[in-house]
Amino acid sequence: MARLIVIGNGMAAHRLVDALTRADTAGTWQATVIGEEPRPAYDRVALSSYFDGAAETDLALPDLSGRAHIRTGERATAIDRAAKTVTTSTGAVLGYDTLVLATGSTPFIPPVPGADLPGCHPYRTIDDLDAITASARTATTGAVIGGGLLGLEAANALRLLGLDTHVVELAPHLMPAQIDQGAAALLARMVADLGVTAHTGTATTAVRPGADGRAAALDLDGTTLPAQVVVFSAGIRPRDDLARAAGLEPGPRGGIAVDDTCRTPDPAVYAIGECASHRGTVYGLLAPANAMADTVADRLLGGTATFTGADTSTKLKLLGVDVASFGDAHGRTEGALDVVVNDAASRRYAKLVVSDDATTLLGGVLVGDASGYAALRPLVGRKLPGDPLALISPAGTDTAGPAALPDDAQICSCNAVTKGELCAAIAGGAADVPALKAATCAGTSCGSCVPMLKTLLRDAGVEQSTALCEHFAHSRAELMEIVRATGTTAFSELIARHGTGRGCDVCKPAVASILASLGNGHILTGEQAALQDTNDHFLANLQRNGTYSVVPRIPGGEITPERLITIGEVARDFGLYTKITGGQRIDLLGARVEQLPAIWARLVDAGFESGHAYGKALRTVKSCVGTTWCRYGVQDSVTMAIDLELRYRGLRAPHKIKAAVSGCARECAEARSKDVGVIATDKGWNLYVGGNGGFTPRHARLLAADLDDATLIRYIDRFLMFYIRTADRLQRTAAWLESLDGGLDHLRAVVVDDALGIAADLEADMAAHVAGYRDEWRGVLEDPDKLARFVSFSNAPQAPDPTISFTTVRDQPVPTAPVHLGMPAAASRT
Amino acid sequence: MTAPTTAPAPSRTAAPAWVPACPSHRLQPERGVAVLLPGGAQAALFRTHDGALYALDNTDPFTGAAVLSRGIVGDRAGEPTLASPMLKHRFALRTGASLDDPEVRLATYPVREHDGRVYVAARPH
Ligand SMILES: Cc1cc2nc3c(=O)[nH]c(=O)nc-3n(C[C@H](O)[C@H](O)[C@H](O)COP(=O)(O)OP(=O)(O)OC[C@H]3O[C@@H](n4cnc5c(N)ncnc54)[C@H](O)[C@@H]3O)c2cc1C
Ligand code: SF4
Ligand code: FES
Numbered sequence: 001m002a003r004l005i006v007i008g009n010g011m012a013a014h015r016l017v018d019a020l021t022r023a024d025t026a027g028t029w030q031a032t033v034i035g036e037e038p039r040p041a042y043d044r045v046a047l048s049s050y051f052d053g054a055a056e057t058d059l060a061l062p063d064l065s066g067r068a069h070i071r072t073g074e075r076a077t078a079i080d081r082a083a084k085t086v087t088t089s090t091g092a093v094l095g096y097d098t099l100v101l102a103t104g105s106t107p108f109i110p111p112v113p114g115a116d117l118p119g120c121h122p123y124r125t126i127d128d129l130d131a132i133t134a135s136a137r138t139a140t141t142g143a144v145i146g147g148g149l150l151g152l153e154a155a156n157a158l159r160l161l162g163l164d165t166h167v168v169e170l171a172p173h174l175m176p177a178q179i180d181q182g183a184a185a186l187l188a189r190m191v192a193d194l195g196v197t198a199h200t201g202t203a204t205t206a207v208r209p210g211a212d213g214r215a216a217a218l219d220l221d222g223t224t225l226p227a228q229v230v231v232f233s234a235g236i237r238p239r240d241d242l243a244r245a246a247g248l249e250p251g252p253r254g255g256i257a258v259d260d261t262c263r264t265p266d267p268a269v270y271a272i273g274e275c276a277s278h279r280g281t282v283y284g285l286l287a288p289a290n291a292m293a294d295t296v297a298d299r300l301l302g303g304t305a306t307f308t309g310a311d312t313s314t315k316l317k318l319l320g321v322d323v324a325s326f327g328d329a330h331g332r333t334e335g336a337l338d339v340v341v342n343d344a345a346s347r348r349y350a351k352l353v354v355s356d357d358a359t360t361l362l363g364g365v366l367v368g369d370a371s372g373y374a375a376l377r378p379l380v381g382r383k384l385p386g387d388p389l390a391l392i393s394p395a396g397t398d399t400a401g402p403a404a405l406p407d408d409a410q411i412c413s414c415n416a417v418t419k420g421e422l423c424a425a426i427a428g429g430a431a432d433v434p435a436l437k438a439a440t441c442a443g444t445s446c447g448s449c450v451p452m453l454k455t456l457l458r459d460a461g462v463e464q465s466t467a468l469c470e471h472f473a474h475s476r477a478e479l480m481e482i483v484r485a486t487g488t489t490a491f492s493e494l495i496a497r498h499g500t501g502r503g504c505d506v507c508k509p510a511v512a513s514i515l516a517s518l519g520n521g522h523i524l525t526g527e528q529a530a531l532q533d534t535n536d537h538f539l540a541n542l543q544r545n546g547t548y549s550v551v552p553r554i555p556g557g558e559i560t561p562e563r564l565i566t567i568g569e570v571a572r573d574f575g576l577y578t579k580i581t582g583g584q585r586i587d588l589l590g591a592r593v594e595q596l597p598a599i600w601a602r603l604v605d606a607g608f609e610s611g612h613a614y615g616k617a618l619r620t621v622k623s624c625v626g627t628t629w630c631r632y633g634v635q636d637s638v639t640m641a642i643d644l645e646l647r648y649r650g651l652r653a654p655h656k657i658k659a660a661v662s663g664c665a666r667e668c669a670e671a672r673s674k675d676v677g678v679i680a681t682d683k684g685w686n687l688y689v690g691g692n693g694g695f696t697p698r699h700a701r702l703l704a705a706d707l708d709d710a711t712l713i714r715y716i717d718r719f720l721m722f723y724i725r726t727a728d729r730l731q732r733t734a735a736w737l738e739s740l741d742g743g744l745d746h747l748r749a750v751v752v753d754d755a756l757g758i759a760a761d762l763e764a765d766m767a768a769h770v771a772g773y774r775d776e777w778r779g780v781l782e783d784p785d786k787l788a789r790f791v792s793f794s795n796a797p798q799a800p801d802p803t804i805s806f807t808t809v810r811d812q813p814v815p816t817a818p819v820h821l822g823m824p825a826a827a828s829r830t
Numbered sequence: 831m832t833a834p835t836t837a838p839a840p841s842r843t844a845a846p847a848w849v850p851a852c853p854s855h856r857l858q859p860e861r862g863v864a865v866l867l868p869g870g871a872q873a874a875l876f877r878t879h880d881g882a883l884y885a886l887d888n889t890d891p892f893t894g895a896a897v898l899s900r901g902i903v904g905d906r907a908g909e910p911t912l913a914s915p916m917l918k919h920r921f922a923l924r925t926g927a928s929l930d931d932p933e934v935r936l937a938t939y940p941v942r943e944h945d946g947r948v949y950v951a952a953r954p955h
Contacts, residue, residue, distance in 0.1 A: 470906070492879075502860075502879050504904035505913035505920070530860040534900040534915035537861075542915055546895040794852035794863035794875070802870050803889070803896045818894035 001030040004300065005086050005094055007076040007242065008102035009035025011044055012273030012289040014061050016100060019297035021067040029300060031068035034088055036075040037125060040065070045286050045414075045446055050129050051157040053672060053688060053701040059126070076103075079246040081266055098268050100296060101243055101256055105236035105274040105284070110145065114207030119215030120230045123154045132229060135214075136161040139228035143167070143218050145204050146233035147174040149316055154231045155196050156318050160702060162665060162681055165196045166225055168218065170234075172201045178314060178325035182342055183367045186349045190321045190368065199225075238275045238282050251277025260306040261299050262292045270296050278307060286445055287311055287413045294416065311413045313377050315370060315448050322370035322745075324448075327363025327380035328353050336362055339388040350392035352376075359383055364392075371742075374452045375402070378409040378419070402456050411452050414445035422453065426460045433457070451741065468729060469506040472499040476654060476729040480514050489520050490527050509533045510729045513616055516652035517724050519772045522779045523615075523652075524786050535614035538790065539776055540596055543589060545804055545815035548596060550576070550588040551613035552603050553649060556623045556641035556661075557584030566606040574599055577812045583620035583658065585611055590813055592800055594792045600777045609775040612650060616730075618657045621645035622670070626663025626680065633663035635680030640709070641669075644678070647713065648720065650773045654727040654736075657720070672700045675733040676716055681705070685712045689719055689747070690737040698734040701744050704752050714763060718751045721762035847952035851875055854946050857883075862899035862912075864888050865950050873939045873950050874899035876923060878910050884923040885939035885950045890914045891928070898936075 004020070006013045017031050035041070042059040050059065064070060075089040079099065086094050107122035109115050119139070121132050136142065142158035144151045147169025158165045167174070173184035174191065188198055202220045207230055210216030218225045238255035240248075248264050251257040255277030262270050262278070272292035274284055283289065288310035298305035313326035331338055335356035342349050348368040354361055361379045366372060372392065384391070385404040402411065407420030417440045425439040436453050437443045443450045466475035472495070474482065479498075488494045491511050495503055503511075512531035516523050523529075523536055535541050540548035552567065567586050571578045574595055576588040591599055612619060621644045624630065626637030641661040651657070659676035660669040671677030677688035683706040691700030704715055727736040740746055749755035780786045791797035806813035851857075851865040857877045865873045865885070872888035876899075888896045893916045902913045903923070910923040920929040926936030937954035 471904075501908060502903075502905040502910070504906065504911065505902040505918060508902055508904060530858060530903070533902060534897070537900065542897065542900070544893065544895065544916075546897045788856070792864065793866040793872070794856060795850060796866045799866055801864075801872075801896055803872075803894075818889075818896065 002028060002097040003095060004029045004031040004098050004100065005096040006031065006033045006100045006102055007079075007086065008104055008239075008273070008275070009033045009037065009041045009070065009072065010102060010104045010273065011041060011061070011286055012104070012293050013100075013102040014041035014064065015290045015293035016102065016272060016297055017064050017068045018062065019294050020300055021064070023297060023301055032094060033064075033068055033070045034074055034076045034086065034094075035070070035072050036089075037127070038073045039126065040070060040072060042126065043445075044124070047124075047126070047129065048153045048157055049701075050126070051133075051160040053691070053699040055697075055699050056126060057697075058699070076242060079242055079269075081246050081269065084268060096268070098270070098300065101264075101269065101271040101275055102273045102293075103239040103242065103275040105238045105282075107232055108235040108237050109232045110204070110234055112204055112206050114209060114215065115230075115232070117207055117209050117215045117230075118213065119228055120207060120232065123150065123157075123231050123233050129157070132157070132231060133161060135229045136163055139163055141166070141226045142229035142231065143225060143227035144231045144233055146235065147171070147198060147200065148177055148233065148235075149175060149314055151231075151233035152191065152196075152316060152318055152321075154233050155191075156194070158229060158231065159194060159196060160705070161229075163229060166218075166227065167191070167196060167198045168202055168204050168220060168225075169198065169200045170203055174198055174200060175316075175323065175325075178329060179323065179365045179367065180330065180351065182340065183323070183349045183351065183365045186342075186344060186347065186367045187321070187323055189344075190347060194321065236274065236282075236284050238277065240275055240277075243269075243271065243275075251282070252280045253277070253282060255282040258292075260308055262296050262307055263299075270299075272296055279309065281309070283310060283312070285310070285312060285314065287313075287416065290414060290445075291416050311377075311380075311410070313373075313380075313413055315373055315446065322366065322368055324366045324370040324373040324377075325364070326373065326377040327361070329363045329365050331362070333362050339392065341389070341392050352388045352392055354384065354388050358388060361388070366392075371451075374449050377413065378402070378405055378411055378452075382406070382409065402452055403459055411456070412440075412442035412445075412449040414449075415441040415443075417442035419456070422456050423460065426457060426462060431457075431462050447743075454741070466728070468510060469504055471495060471501045471503050471507045474498065476510055476514070476731075477726045479511065480517075480725055483511075483514050483518060489515065491515075491531050492527060503531075505533065506729070509536070509616075512536065513652050513654065516615075517769075519768055522774070522776065522783075522786075524780065524789070529789075538593060538596060539600075539610060539614060539780065540591065541614045543815070545818050546801060547590045547592055547804060547815070549613065550591050550596070550599055550603070551581075551585050551611040552608035553611035553645070554585055555645040555649075556621055556638050558623075558638055558642060563606060563608070566603070566608075570599055570602050575806075575813055577814060584622050585613065585620060587613070590806065590815070592792060592804060593790055594798050594800070597781060597787055597790045601781055604775070604778050604781060609649070610777045612776075616653055616655050618645070618648040618651045618653070618659070620658055621648075622658070622660035622674070624661075624663050624668035626661075630663055630668075632666055633680070634682045635663055635685065637661040637663035637669065637678075637680060640678065640685070640712075644676075644713070644716065647770055648716075650776070651720065651724075651769055653720070653724050655730050655732045657733070673697070674700060676700075676719070678712065684708050687712060687715055687719075690733045690744075692732050692734040694732070701737070703744070703748055715751050717766040718759050718762045719747070721765045722747075722750055722758075725762075848942065848949035849952050851948045851950045854943060854948055857948055860903040862901065862903070864896070864899040867950070868952050872896050872899075874901075874912075875941065875948065875950055876903055876912065878903060878923065882910070883941040883943060883948065884910070885941045886912070886921065886923070886926050887937040887939075887954070890916045890919070891934050891936065892917055892919050892931075 078087040142163035143166040144155045147167045155167045206219040208217045218227045240256045243256040256271035258276050273289035295305045295307040316323035331353045340351045351365045353363040430436040430439045467473045508531040579587045621641045623637045623641030627633035658674045660671035660674045661678040662669040662671045673691045677700040679686045685707045686705045687703045688700035689703045692698045805816045862876045873885040874888040875885045900915045913920045926938045928934035940951035
């Protein structure tokens with residue numbers, strides 16, 4: 001086996017090892033990767049999402065440790081090209097047959113006095129982000145030096161950390177490398193709307209320390225700006241020091257010079273990614289890094305791939321601000337013409353750069369609405385499918401679809417995947433976006449091409465079956481619309497008109513939930529009772545031995561001593577096991593069906609209501625103690641949690657919904673692990689959505705910031721109702737959000753900007769729910785017909801089920817395994 | 831619904847012992863009840879949408895819990911079925927056969943309806 005050493009374990013290294021080990025079926029190469037960061041390679045492009053709810057695990061790239069030897073937390077310190085060895089910070093000396101340098105770059109820190117003070121940070125690694133978060137804890141104002149793509153991303157991060165944020169840019173306008181003056185003017189307005197102050201045409205001359213020796217202020221030409229956190233994003237410098245020390249000549253503007261095969265003049269040494277200088281260019285983007293990695297992987301296996309330059313299209317990943325630039329955005333091509341739509345009033349700027357005869361697309365810039373980016377970018381260098389103005393006029397983006405593209409057009413620029421490759425994967429059986437991603441890698445990086453993947457699937461006639469079950473050909477969302485439109489209130493009517501057969505345990509509870517969401521009275525009334533699964537039918541949660549749990553609502557987790565005593569007495573009198581749950585409830589377990597009414601009669605008398613621990617419904621709104629008690633609290637989280645819980649109690653949904661409210665950014669209520677998370681800021685409330693514990697944990701993502709009470713509630717109303725209307729059966733908010741066309745941006749457009757014009761309708765639905773709420777257990781106790789169902793046996797209503805028995809553990813009853821009594825069954829498990 | 835919808839089984843003993851289960855109106859279509867049989871066995875009794883009556887062993891063979899009467903009644907390709915509330919295993923109401931595991935079959939009980947009452951046989955078929 002030949003020995004491959006890769007120095008650096010970033011995105012380029014990861015891509016190289018992945019591509020190489022996939023293709024190297026003969027096992028020619030034994031790869032070792034040396035990375036100085038303490039963790040395996042992660043998605044640096046998505047780094048900023050760390051401030052927007054992503055956890056470190058969300059950034060992880062696929063684990064390659066089974067395919068290569070990955071040495072983390074270790075730095076390569078010297079290369080001996082004659083001996084073909086690499087020395088590392090642990091003193092190890094490793095021999096290689098081929099060496100690949102993938103050391104990336106370092107952020108450029110301008111040599112201003114004070115740039116090394118505590119509180120000054122680069123913006124490149126997870127560790128940098130953790131350091132920025134730590135500095136922000138004691139800060140009120142932050143500044144970013146550099147108003148490019150990354151600088152604006154960093155500014156957004158500071159804003160999310162609750163800082164008053166400034167951006168300082170030397171050039172006369174923001175994002176000078178990507179966009180023109182007209183686009184920048186609109187961008188500046190949109191950034192200002194976010195509360196970020198841009199200072200353009202301004203140089204930073206010093207960072208000044210405060211009394212504690214940490215950064216406190218910035219000196220700009222003439223003025224001073226307070227800033228306790230300073231982030232440098234003023235460009236990058238390729239990390240070519242190791243190569244230089246080993247005698248490899250750098251490129252004209254730094255970087256390790258490589259040829260079209262990504263090889264240095266030493267035939268045993270390659271360089272890829274941000275440390276490489278190709279034809280004098282150092283690329284600061286992922287797509288070229290991936291293309292270089294693929295080239296080297298191919299060469300190592302005897303292939304003939306070359307790298308001849310790359311697409312530098314980019315899209316800004318910034319809360320609520322859409323900016324994209326692609327191709328020759330500045331119109332540098334000889335004779336290039338601009339076609340511009342500049343609609344400042346509706347915050348939309350779009351420019352296409354076309355050839356002198358206006359037939360070929362050369363590049364473009366989109367600000368305010370970049371939805372056309374995915375479709376326009378692959379058209380660069382090709383004949384336009386129509387009038388360029390039509391393509392960028394508000395109604396026109398549909399006309400440019402993948403159908404118009406030839407097979408060799410790149411749909412995914414990050415991973416260099418062409419339309420032809422995607423169509424082949426679809427023909428080969430990839431039937432949805434995840435399968436297409438797995439087969440081709442397309443859409444796995446920045447994600448901006450995902451809408452095009454969906455369109456390709458649709459164009460190929462691949463429709464995922466969304467049928468609920470054999471009885472309904474409709475998805476849950478479609479059934480919801482049918483029920484809403486027709487006003488149907490009975491399952492039998494619905495299945496007779498729109499389905500087949502008699503239903504099953506899949507469609508019946510789904511329809512029951514739809515009917516309940518639309519406010520059709522008590523869930524056990526009439527025919528609805530037969531639709532419910534056992535939990536909803538007995539308004540309690542079935543446990544393993546056939547008993548049920550009793551969970552009274554304790555809004556926000558706040559409870560009086562009197563009520564605590566009542567719960568204790570009920571548990572004692574009925575011999576129930578008690579446990580305090582993670583959702584600030586007290587679970588009473590081990591109740592038999594026939595005991596439930598008597599237990600609930602006592603609880604309802606004491607003022608308790610159903611806690612809906614059984615249904616696909618709002619479960620809890622957890623809270624910390626906020627300003628009531630906590631010395632850090634900035635808002636009254638308890639009152640807000642109680643208000644929210646009482647507002648949404650009883651709300652039926654496709655799946656259970658959990659919420660939490662924290663009184664400050666310390667997040668004691670763990671709001672970001674909930675479907676709806678609310679975190680107090682000193683200006684109001686930040687609203688996070690789509691968090692889940694469970695099988696695939698997800699942190700909630702920021703939907704809107706600094707909201708007043710009324711706006712917060714309005715947005716939650718809209719969010720929940722939009723989810724209830726459109727989600728699939730048993731789809732929690734995290735999965736729903738992931739599957740939503742346009743993702744979080746689309747959700748924000750619907751909830752915050754009312755882009756679909758349905759906000760009033762959603763709010764009205766919620767108002768109807770709030771007005772119609774009745775405690776379900778009270779409804780049972782007041783209705784003899786419903787009460788009659790709570791019997792153990794129809795012929796012996798109060799006889800306890802003889803198969804249920806308990807033993808005592810830590811002074812409480814717990815089930816013994818169910819005991820099978822009586823007659824042996826005619827046939828049973830053999 | 832006066833005629834027996836399931837013919838009384840050929841009796842193994844001289845006279846089949848019929849256990850009165852409940853008044854007919856208590857048995858809602860597609861919603862079961864549990865019936866305690868002499869000797870401590872339990873049957874899960876159902877009426878399907880078309881009025882047919884079925885009784886099966888109430889114990890879920892996959893978990894041992896006596897809860898099948900609380901399952902959801904429906905159909906699979908026209909064949910009436912019951913889904914256990916425990917882990918959602920499905921059974922054919924007519925035969926008691928598990929649709930998830932060919933080795934598993936629930937005992938079925940003769941049922942009859944007479945004079946506004948439903949009766950379940952004290953012993954399985
Ligand atoms: C916040 C942020 C947002 C970005 N957004 C985008 C975007 O939207 N689109 C886009 O195309 N690109 C984006 N980029 C750029 C993109 O991340 C890089 O182009 C890409 O990661 C380059 O990959 P690389 O492997 O060359 O470098 P890196 O991913 O930086 O990896 C280099 C690794 O090598 C390690 N290393 C260096 N020297 C040594 C040594 N001597 N020994 C051991 N280890 C060493 C470093 O610690 C690092 O882990 C973004 C970058 C950042 C920081
Ligand atoms: S989240 Fe903040 S306000 Fe709430 S308890 Fe924790 S520190 Fe206090
Ligand atoms: S274009 Fe970035 S993932 Fe496809």
